[in-house]
Amino acid sequence: MENNWMVLMQQKNQIAxxxxxxQAGIGYGLSLxxxxxxxxxxxxxxxxxxxxxxxxxxxxxxxxxxEFCDSDFISQxxxxxxxxxxxxIFYLYKNETQDELTDEELLHFMKExxxxxxxxxxxYLEGTCLNIFSQAVRAGYEGYKSSGxxxxxxxxxxxxxxxxxxxxxxxxxxxWR
Amino acid sequence: MEFExxxxxxxxxxxxxxxxxxxxTSITYERAEALMEAVLYCIHELELAGEGQIAVAGHKGKMTxxxxxxxxxxLVKEKTRAALELYTGILNEFNDFGNRCLRDTFVKGxxxxxxxxxxxxxxxxxxxxxxxxxxRDISGYEGIDxxxxxxxxxxxxxxxxxxxxxxxxxxxxxxxQGDYRDMIDNVxxxxxxxxxxxxxAETPWDQEPDERDHEKIRNICGEGREALRxxxxxxxxxxxxxxxxxxxxxxxxxxxxxxxxxxxxxxYWQKPAGRLDxxxxxxxxxxxxxxxxxxxxxxxxxx
Numbered sequence: 023m024e025n026n027w028m029v030l031m032q033q034k035n036q037i038a039x040x041x042x043x044x045q046a047g048i049g050y051g052l053s054l055x056x057x058x059x060x061x062x063x064x065x066x067x068x069x070x071x072x073x074x075x076x077x078x079x080x081x082x083x084x085x086x087x088x089e090f091c092d093s094d095f096i097s098q099x100x101x102x103x104x105x106x107x108x109x110x111i112f113y114l115y116k117n118e119t120q121d122e123l124t125d126e127e128l129l130h131f132m133k134e135x136x137x138x139x140x141x142x143x144x145x146y147l148e149g150t151c152l153n154i155f156s157q158a159v160r161a162g163y164e165g166y167k168s169s170g171x172x173x174x175x176x177x178x179x180x181x182x183x184x185x186x187x188x189x190x191x192x193x194x195x196x197x198w199r
Numbered sequence: 200m201e202f203e204x205x206x207x208x209x210x211x212x213x214x215x216x217x218x219x220x221x222x223x224t225s226i227t228y229e230r231a232e233a234l235m236e237a238v239l240y241c242i243h244e245l246e247l248a249g250e251g252q253i254a255v256a257g258h259k260g261k262m263t264x265x266x267x268x269x270x271x272x273x274l275v276k277e278k279t280r281a282a283l284e285l286y287t288g289i290l291n292e293f294n295d296f297g298n299r300c301l302r303d304t305f306v307k308g309x310x311x312x313x314x315x316x317x318x319x320x321x322x323x324x325x326x327x328x329x330x331x332x333x334x335r336d337i338s339g340y341e342g343i344d345x346x347x348x349x350x351x352x353x354x355x356x357x358x359x360x361x362x363x364x365x366x367x368x369x370x371x372x373x374x375x376q377g378d379y380r381d382m383i384d385n386v387x388x389x390x391x392x393x394x395x396x397x398x399x400a401e402t403p404w405d406q407e408p409d410e411r412d413h414e415k416i417r418n419i420c421g422e423g424r425e426a427l428r429x430x431x432x433x434x435x436x437x438x439x440x441x442x443x444x445x446x447x448x449x450x451x452x453x454x455x456x457x458x459x460x461x462x463x464x465x466x467y468w469q470k471p472a473g474r475l476d477x478x479x480x481x482x483x484x485x486x487x488x489x490x491x492x493x494x495x496x497x498x499x500x501x502x
Contacts, residue, residue: 027211075228076215076226077224
């Protein structure tokens with residue numbers, strides 16, 4: 023941290039808030055220990071410093087937990103580490119999108135791609151999906167404002183995800199063989 | 200007025216929430232620093248306003264940082280309104296005397312400033328570079344304070360130059376620099392120096408300075424820069440009393456430029472037929488308010 027006053031700005035009681043948010047995952051078989059909550063809060067401080075950002079209020083970690091706790095691709099084994107990584111990615115792309123997206127819009131976009139395009143691959147989420155989308159945002163794309171960050175990636179995806187011809191061929195083979 | 204950082208940080212947090220519309224929980228270092236500067240600027244504005252204003256804000260004892268910020272922010276808004284009012288008042292009768300820098304800064308630039316000035320989140324920014332150099336050093340000011348001072352200075356210059364006959368000011372400028380339209384120099388300072396030169400030499404307004412006048416100036420310059428500056432201050436007082444109804448604000452502004460005028464006179468008036476032998480018109484130089492314009496006592500020899 024460059025300035026002490028910026029450290030002061032990061033509100034205290036973050037661990038309690040992360041623990042509280044962690045309750046939301048219990049129904050999905052995901053829980054956070056106090057040690058893991060501490061780890062997430064420590065990683066937050068590091069990530070904020072790395073990305074030269076200051077957080078005020080509640081912080082993003084609890085909201086990441088609420089958004090991702092029902093994911094099909096997070097298991098109890100890597101729960102805390104995934105939250106930490108998502109937190110890092112979140113701050114990185116707040117900067118990369120030049121703060122044009124609200125927290126909600128960015129979280130919705132991340133969650134949707136994590137589930138439907140990346141299938142839990144955080145490297146793909148960070149290095150491809152968010153990279154392509156942030157380039158569009160920097161170039162002036164504003165469609166996410168009306169969609170809330172949902173259903174956006176298809177407009178920019180460089181990979182053909184559904185091959186219609188291949189599908190028909192497979193269907194023919196299955197039905198007319 | 201000193202506050203602990205612990206008191207200021209919550210104000211920055213509140214401002215940050217307003218800035219992001221509560222849609223973001225984090226901001227960049229640069230934005231956070233700008234918001235802290237905004238808070239400090241507003242508190243400083245209250246300090247500048249003095250104890251009277253603090254009492255008006257309802258605080259006789261120690262104020263909290265939040266109260267000081269709110270009172271200061273209100274003062275910044277008030278000053279912005281006052282600056283706009285002052286600006287529009289001057290603009291009605293504004294004359295750029297053909298100088299592009301003055302016109303661009305005052306007529307084109309300042310409306311941009313008022314359109315973009317962010318009273319809440321960046322009150323410390325002037326947005327403009329204020330390229331036209333006024334005679335007073337305003338580099339110590341920031342934000343609306345700087346712009347307000349700039350407008351005041353230009354207003355005083357307009358008052359000073361507004362009393363000159365017809366094209367007299369333009370004539371002085373063209374004699375000073377042929378391409379005065381493109382120069383980045385203070386218009387008022389050049390005319391003021393010319394007037395001071397004439398007053399020191401006791402050249403009548405309706406006549407050209409001659410070699411005797413230049414000789415007088417050379418003698419005065421021989422007394423040293425400080426003595427010359429003192430004489431200029433004295434002549435300025437006389438000028439303002441006689442032609443500007445003793446305008447104290449204008450007097451302070453012009454006497455502040457006495458040192459610069461002294462340096463210019465040393466350079467230009469010492470030359471025979473120096474570049475500031477200015478007025479050829481037979482009309483009067485300044486619009487008279489009374490009959491105390493300088494009169495030459497002895498017949499002028501033909502040169």
